[in-house]
Amino acid sequence: MNLETIIRDVPDFPKKGIIFKDITTLLQDGEAFRLALNQMLKKYLDARIDKVLGIEARGFIFAGVLAYKLGCGFVPVRKPGKLPFRTIREEYTLEYGSSALEIHEDSIKPGEKVLIVDDLLATGGTALAAVLLVEKLGGEVAGIAFLIELGFLKGRDKIAKYPVSSLITY
Amino acid sequence: MNLETIIRDVPDFPKKGIIFKDITTLLQDGEAFRLALNQMLKKYLDARIDKVLGIEARGFIFAGVLAYKLGCGFVPVRKPGKLPFRTIREEYTLEYGSSALEIHEDSIKPGEKVLIVDDLLATGGTALAAVLLVEKLGGEVAGIAFLIELGFLKGRDKIAKYPVSSLITY
Numbered sequence: 001m002n003l004e005t006i007i008r009d010v011p012d013f014p015k016k017g018i019i020f021k022d023i024t025t026l027l028q029d030g031e032a033f034r035l036a037l038n039q040m041l042k043k044y045l046d047a048r049i050d051k052v053l054g055i056e057a058r059g060f061i062f063a064g065v066l067a068y069k070l071g072c073g074f075v076p077v078r079k080p081g082k083l084p085f086r087t088i089r090e091e092y093t094l095e096y097g098s099s100a101l102e103i104h105e106d107s108i109k110p111g112e113k114v115l116i117v118d119d120l121l122a123t124g125g126t127a128l129a130a131v132l133l134v135e136k137l138g139g140e141v142a143g144i145a146f147l148i149e150l151g152f153l154k155g156r157d158k159i160a161k162y163p164v165s166s167l168i169t170y
Numbered sequence: 171m172n173l174e175t176i177i178r179d180v181p182d183f184p185k186k187g188i189i190f191k192d193i194t195t196l197l198q199d200g201e202a203f204r205l206a207l208n209q210m211l212k213k214y215l216d217a218r219i220d221k222v223l224g225i226e227a228r229g230f231i232f233a234g235v236l237a238y239k240l241g242c243g244f245v246p247v248r249k250p251g252k253l254p255f256r257t258i259r260e261e262y263t264l265e266y267g268s269s270a271l272e273i274h275e276d277s278i279k280p281g282e283k284v285l286i287v288d289d290l291l292a293t294g295g296t297a298l299a300a301v302l303l304v305e306k307l308g309g310e311v312a313g314i315a316f317l318i319e320l321g322f323l324k325g326r327d328k329i330a331k332y333p334v335s336s337l338i339t340y
Contacts, residue, residue: 010254020254028221028243028277037238051198057227057252061234061244068207068235073198076231084180084190107198 004168006032007148021148021170023119027061036167037065040117040145043165044070049142050112051075055101055130056082062147063117075107075114077130088136092129101126103133110138121146121166124155131159174338176202177318191318191340193289197231206337207235210287210315213335214240219312220282221245225271225300226252232317233287245277245284247300258306262299271296273303280308291316291336294325301329 006026013020026032040062049070054063056078067074080089080100087102108114114134121127121144131141141162149156149166156164176196183190196202210232219240224233226248237244250259250270257272278284284304291297291314301311311332319326319336326334 008255013254014251022254024246024253024255024274024277027237028245028274030237030241030243033244034238034241054231057230057248058246060227060230061224061246064231064234065238067197067200068204068238071200071204073200074203074231075198076194076228078227081184082227083194084183084192085178085194104194104198107194 001032001035003032003036007168021120021150023058023147026147036147037062037069039167040147040165041066041069043145044115044143047115047142048113049115051108051114051139053077053103053108053114053116053130053134055116055118055126058120059118062119062145066115066117066145070115072115075103077101077103077133088133090129090132090136092125093123101129101133103130103137105137108134108137108139112139113142114139115142116144117146118144119147121149121153121155121164123153124158127155128158131162171202171205173202173206177338191290191320193228193317196317206317207232207239209337210317210335211236211239213315214285214313217285217312218283219285221278221284221309223247223273223278223284223286223300223304225286225288225296228290229288232289232315236285236287236315240285242285245273247271247273247303258303260299260302260306262295263293271299271303273300273307275307278304278307278309282309283312284309285312286314287316288314289317291319291323291325291334293323294328297325298328301332
């Protein structure tokens with residue numbers, strides 16, 4: 001099964017001129033969904049991971065399964081104002097503008113090994129913000145896993161210090 | 171392990187006077203997260219489910235794992251404007267105001283059995299909107315699974331026609 005062919009191109013979303021990689025066609029195919037997750041998981045089965053961090057919102061889908069399968073806690077990183085308890089925040093720029101991410105200040109303990117998960121690596125701004133949040137809380141980034149990497153945007157350069165994995169590169 | 175004691179009460183979120191049930195303390199506890207998911211899963215292991223539908227954003231965390239474990243496709247239901255392909259929409263009222271949900275029109279085939287998953291059943295408005303979206307696409311709602319049910323809001327009455335399960339009731 002070639003996962004790449006199951007992902008749908010949607011032109012002009014969210015803005016004119018952008019070809020959006022729509023992963024819902026992969027998600028809704030049970031066999032493709034399972035295969036993608038098993039492949040993402042494979043790289044971390046023998047790693048020591050304490051927490052799996054999912055980036056809102058599509059990152060939650062993959063991070064939840066990885067946390068469950070690795071027997072780890074799941075930590076959500078969310079847009080401002082969504083997390084109810086005390087948070088720390090990191091501003092970042094992204095492919096289509098700028099934004100910020102928040103994490104609960106009690107979600108990661110110093111020294112914990114954290115796997116960061118998102119669906120897509122574009123410019124790397126979101127991933128770098130997540131890395132900085134983990135490190136502010138004293139956690140260690142053990143890896144950053146994506147389903148898709150838009151290689152031409154060179155997001156990997158921003159997070160080159162960390163082990164980065166992606167299943168599909170465009 | 172008593173899951174109920176692991177969920178944190180956050181007063182005055184998102185509005186003054188509301189006591190918010192913060193599930194992040196459960197999510198970040200690997201053992202509690204696994205136990206909660208295994209209990210949610212147990213009810214559907216022998217059911218015929220074709221698709222698991224997750225409601226943005228916290229529903230994604232649970233629905234992803236249930237879809238993976240049941241070997242089904244995962245279908246996201248999202249806030250307006252988030253899904254890139256052609257969608258249908260359902261307006262609804264919720265505990266703190268009103269909103270709308272969208273689903274991709276090709277995400278469910280007529281006759282497919284759908285398990286709807288979210289973290290919390292409050293007034294039932296969100297769940298009912300998800301039910302109506304599934305039925306508009308010709309799917310059959312095989313069940314609606316929540317982690318938490320706020321029994322005093324009587325949301326279950328709105329979706330009484332369908333098999334509803336929740337792990338923790340307040």
